[in-house]
Amino acid sequence: MENAIIAVAAAFSIGITAIATSIAQRAIGSAGVGALAEKPELVGSIIILVAIPETLVILGFAVAAIMLMG
Amino acid sequence: MIEKMARVEIIGLKKHLSRLIPLLHTSGYLQIDDIREMPDVMLQQFSPTAQMKEDREEVDLLIANINGLIESFSLNQKGQIETEPETKNEEDSVYSIKENVADITAQVQYINMRKKTLQDELISHSKYIEILKIISPFIPESSKDSGNATIRALVHSSQTRTMALLANQLKLLTHGKFEMITAKVGDETNAIIGIFPLELVSQVEGFMKNEKVGQLVLPEEYAYLSTEEALQHIEKKVELNHEELKKNDESMSRLAKKWLPSLKLWQLICKDKVDEIEVYLKIGETDFTFTIFGWVPSDDIQMLEIILKKEFSEEISLNVIGVPKELKSLIPVKLKNLEIVEPFEHFVKMRATPNYSDIDPSVLVAIFMPIFFGMMAGDVGYGIVMLLIAFLINKKVKEGLLSDIVKFLRLGAIWTIVFGILFGEYFGNLGEKLGIPPLWMSRSEPDSIFPLITMAIAVGVSHILLGLLIGSWNAFIHKNNNHLLERVGMFVGLVGLLFLVGSLTNYLPDAFRIIGWAVLAIGLIALAVSLGKSGVFLGPIEFVGLIGSILSYLRIAALGLASVFLAKVANDIGGMIPSVVAGLLISVLIHALNIVMGILSPTIQSLRLQYVEFFQRFYTGGQSPYEPFKKRVSKKLKI
Structure with missing residues (x-):
């Protein structure tokens, strides 16, 4: 039972952070595409901006891994 | 590396300008500065003659005509003809181009007009046929x-x-x-x-x-x-019109095939001509002399001197002059690296062109980006497929961003194979089933999560420590004490944290615990001091941000795990299906999906680790790239 709860918690840890990342990336991505249409030279900055929220899901992964390993 | 640039001035009599400008344009060494934007120059801007203005208008009109013809031919061909501009012929002067363009325009206009007439006739005749066919049974x-x-x-x-x-x-x-x-x-x-x-x-x-x-x-x-006769004649006419339209299109195709490469070449030649006319506006003049300021890579100065001396002997003088402080930020940046590193220059420039006095990170990106890619993808089979894909695309695409990505993919695929051998992955766990053991660890085993995460963190720590070292060096070069203290503080704090974690996890002796605390404290104090009055609050926040950056490298482990488990799923599902063919097909499909994701995701993620985590520690960039006054269509100089 305990293992099941840990597995569910790990899944939530990844799932919720993934949803949060996708919400942030949706907004940044659409704005970024608009900006790229105007200024293609901004591609580097846009990649950075789109990639920044991914840290959320990576941290979620870290927490999940700690739970599963613990 | 960033090539050393020299600031030069070229002085001479105005009567030589008409020969000098094309020579500089052909040689392609000099980036010409606009006299109006030079804070240290007090010279009048060159006044273009009426003839120059007339020439400019004529060339602009010619470019518009050429663009129209290219568009017309491209529309007609619908991408059937892939053409590259031909090499320049000596007789491709603006005058001869103008004559040829006028001739082609007349032919295209005739063909288009005839086409329009035929199409109009077809529309009206089709209508007649439709009506006559309805009526004819009742006649x-x-x-x-x-x-x-x-x-x-x-x-x-x-x-x-x-x-x-x-x-x-x-x-x-x-x-x-x-x-x-x-x-x-x-x-x-x-x-x-x-x-x-x-x-x-x-x-x-x-x-x-x-x-x-x-x-x-x-x-x-x-x-x-009579109605029947009229119907027969109109149908015949429609048939003839269709044939003529076909012939018309064929004529247009022949014309496009014949002239499209030349038109593209002429377009470039005309743009070169516009550049040559426009560059006069960047030159300074007195009543009888002119002065050109610009930048030349130091290695090319001698060559430029030889070219000028050969053409003008002593009548034109080329002098290397000092760079005033206010122009330091305007020095154009030219990167010069090994061929294998060149694709990564573009990745760096996508972020920003490096500053002249900074370290060019292209080599570092060339080293780390493919390694990170390989760590994430890590599969011998996938690596071989990626190599094949890169090879095939490389045969078609020779230039541009896609070509750079393919070159990166080639290196990434090699590292994918290397890490695949270390992880014992051959299309997922297929190697394991065939009895090929991993040289290091199997990522699909539950026990390997800890070493995998440790590896990712270790890579992150090393990468960020390297970034901080380069950042400290840059700050030292620029004599920016605050930045130096900030980066050294972060570096020292991180080293202290490593000592502490090492001793707490019993990898280091207990003595390192106290050393770790002390070093961490020194680092944090240095960081706080560098941030000024609010450093007490911002220092620890910055340090936590640094830890966050290191944790960000966990994506190497996360993507790797996702890839290996998807590959495992592909093999397991394939194995579960009774029919060998169907099982193989499904397995191949899932592997193909995994390979596509394995190319896209690790590319973006490894680029992100460079841009966000690594560059943040030392890289600002933003200087202008070196853009010499150079012809688009090259003609070799005889020296």
């Missing part, structure tokens, strides 16, 4: 008599009654010689056919006109033919 035999004429009309069924009244009047007009047939040809349409003696044509037509009855008027050449 009486009497219409075939040579002494009879026919009128045809399609009217709305609500008008049929009116038409009957009109027919009665026409009968009176023609003394009973008018015969009218009405036939229903649609739900709401009736065909009206009137037959009467030929000599009464003008009277009948005049009457119809007066009564405003719209009859079907065929073109003159078919007007006096």
